[in-house]
Amino acid sequence: MIRFEDVSVTYEGAAEPCVRGVDFVVPEGELVLLVGPSGVGKSTVLGAVSGLVPHFTGGTLSGRVTVAGRDTRTHKPRELADVVGTVGQDPLAHFVTDTVEDELAYGMESLGLAPEVMRRRVEETLDLLGLAALRDRPIATLSGGQRQRVAIGSVLTPHPRVLVLDEPTSALDPAAAEEVLAVLQRLVHDLGTTILMAEHRLERVIHYADRAILLPSPAQAPVVGTPAEVMAVSPVYPPVVGLGRLAGWSPLPLTVRDARRRAADLREQLSGPGARRQAAPPPSGPGAGRPTHPARRRLFRRAAPAPLSATVAEIQSLSVRRDRITALRQVDLTVTPGETIALMGRNGAGKSTLLGSLVGLLAPTAGSVHVGGVTPHRTAPPELVRHVGLVPQEPRDxxxxxxxxxxxxxxxxxxxxxxxxxxxxxxxxxxxxxxxxxxxxxxxxxxxxxxxxxxxxARPPLLLLDEPTRGLDYAAKARLVGVLRGLAAEGHAIVLATHDVELAAEIAHRVVLLADGEVIADGPTASIVVSSPSFAPQVTKILAPQQWLTVAEVREALS
Known part of the structure; x- marks a missing residue:
């Protein structure tokens, strides 16, 4: 269905090709995962399938790319639209209408499908992706994850034979990501749809793939094989594979279930008097997320919050209404210096609204917000930046x-x-x-x-980040974790809204769970995520009932 024949792409002004010698075939009815570090050309390869490369991006494409027998050098994107559906990293760049239902119908209107066909497919897609309650909502009022689902739905309704997806689950909460991936798997298995997907959160998608294609670097040819074969040599891999490499398991497990079946010996190695003390009730207060296992105390001592009693931010009984929707209800939250808090919850739970309230973008409907002694929505920006700073979901903003x-x-x-x-x-x-x-x-x-x-x-005492790991591979995420840990050690308070459970396990002292605008849990990271099937990291699920969060913790304990 998709064939690359010795393809190289060189963009205008570049001294070297962005990708070189790409040669592979994706058969009809397979889900193939494109993996590799950031900057190796994954998005370029995906763009070559839809014809965006080189017709839209410019540059020179040598070699040959064919999709369903059509040569993308001679067929522009509009001449491939009936065959290829594409969702890029930025859903906002994808939308052409104002409401959810109109967006789902637009692609079919462009292809001239009959109204009764369009109506049926819109309803099917609304149900498939859990969007029925949002059908009349303006797209501008949706959360990032809800927009992502609408973008995916808009390319599903025309029933393309090929789907090209770039980071399709990056803005989705764990449950929504599982739902979307299950839909994609059903399209592959039941309808014979061909899917080529790039995704940095491999822990979510690797076990759905029929095959994987690794792009090691722009100068190296791809490595094609089964997911297990590729993960054995890949420089980027999910925690389940990292734990398998650490334990010396062969073949490497790709799912939590497979890893649990092989983890008895590892759990035995990690057990003992220190491990038994993990079961003690978690402490409370700032820094309460530090585990009680001796090896884990060593790990977390470096990242513990600064022992300061001052309050960086305080939210009391906060309610916020946005476009007739109550986004936050009676929220109370206190943030202290040196503390890292992860805001988690399903898409639309109110995480971004809470960050917007802390930085003054949204005024309270009821209650109060105070940051460093000022009221954010009543403070001029030149003064406010000295108290709080926000890195939004789209840093380019x-x-x-x-x-x-x-x-x-x-x-x-x-x-x-x-x-x-x-x-x-x-x-x-x-x-x-x-x-x-x-x-x-x-x-x-x-x-x-x-x-x-x-x-x-501006060195703000309070730093806010909204989905900071979107588009980051594991190496880039590790660099970000190092920077944030350093800031916390200097006394900066950090509040980040994230669906990345592995990031929360790495750096958060506290997790605050939101649902429908309300705080439903607030406590030490270990106590919150270990008890949550949706928000527990892979290592926790594999080694339960022992309370380990990351591969790094296990490695240090074994050493």
Whole structure:
């Protein structure tokens, strides 16, 4: 169905190809996962299937790409639209209408399908993706994850023979991601749809794939094989594979179930007097998320919150209404210096609204918000940036200049900081990025790092991040974790809204669970995520009832 024959792509002005010697075949009715570190050209390969590369992006494509027998060099994207459906990393760039139902119907209208066919397919897709309650909602009022599901639904309704998906679960909560992936698997198995997907959160998708294609680097040819074969050599891999490598299991398990069946010996190694003390009731107060196992105490001591009693932010009985919808109800939250809090919950639970209230973008309908002694929505931006900074879901929203140097100079001026302050932060977070680089030429992870540097220029005591790991591979996520741990050690309070349970396990002292705008749980990370089937990380599920959160903890305990 999809065939790449010795394909190389070189963008205008680039000295070397973005991808080189790509040669593989995707048979009809298979779900194939494209994996590799950030910057190796996964999005370029996906764009070549839909014809966006090179017809929209420019550059030179050598070799040959065919989809259902059509050569993408001679067929523009509109001439492939009846065969290929594409969802990119940014759902907002995908939408052309204002409401959910209209967006689901638009692709079919463009293909001239009969009204009765369109109506039936819209209803089917609303049910498949859990969107029925949102059918009349304006897209602008949806959460990031809800928009992601609408974007996926809009390419499903025309029933394309090929689906090309770039980070399809990046903005989805764990339950919604499972639902979407189950739908995709049903399309493959029941309808023979061919799916080529790139996804950094491999823990969610690797066990759904029929085959995997690894792009090791722009200069190396792809490695094609079964998911287990590719994971054995891949530089990026999910926690279940990392635990399997640590334990020496062969073949490597790809699912929690397979790993649990083989983990008895590992659990035995990790058991003992120290491990038995894990069962003690968790402590309370700042830093309560530190585990009681001796090896785990060593691990977490470095990341414990600063022992300060001051309050960075305080929310009391906060309610917020947005477009006739009560987004938050009677929320109470206190944030202390050096504390890292993960806001978690399903899409639309109110996480982004809570961050928006802390940074003054939204005024309370009832209750109060205080950050560093000021009321955010009544404080002028030049003053507010010294108290709180937000890195939004789309970091590019903060970037408007033509070069990195201009972004840094503007950040210094806005924060009243010494010239060069922001550029020093960029050098720390993005080594090797030159002053004349255009922000649009940066990868998702690099944009996040630049936006983070811009926000940190004012050294706000409270740092807010909304879905900070979207578009990040495991290596980039590890760098982000290192930066955030350093900030927490310096006394910055960090509140991040995330669906990434592995990130929360790595750095959060507390987890606050939201549902329908209400706080339903607030406590130490270990006590919250271990008891949650949806939000428990893979290592926790594999080694239960022992309370381990990450592969790093297990590695240190074994050593």
């Amino acid at each position: 903060l970037l408007y200049a033509d070069t990195v140097a201009e972004e840094c100079a503007a950040a210094d001026r806005d924060a009243g900081a010494e010239p060069g302050t922001c550029r020093a932060l960029v050098s720390q977070l993005l080594p090797g990025i030159t002053d004349d680089t255009h922000p649009r030429d940066l990868s998702e992870g690099q944009c996040l790092a630049l936006a983070l540097a811009v926000v940190l220029t």
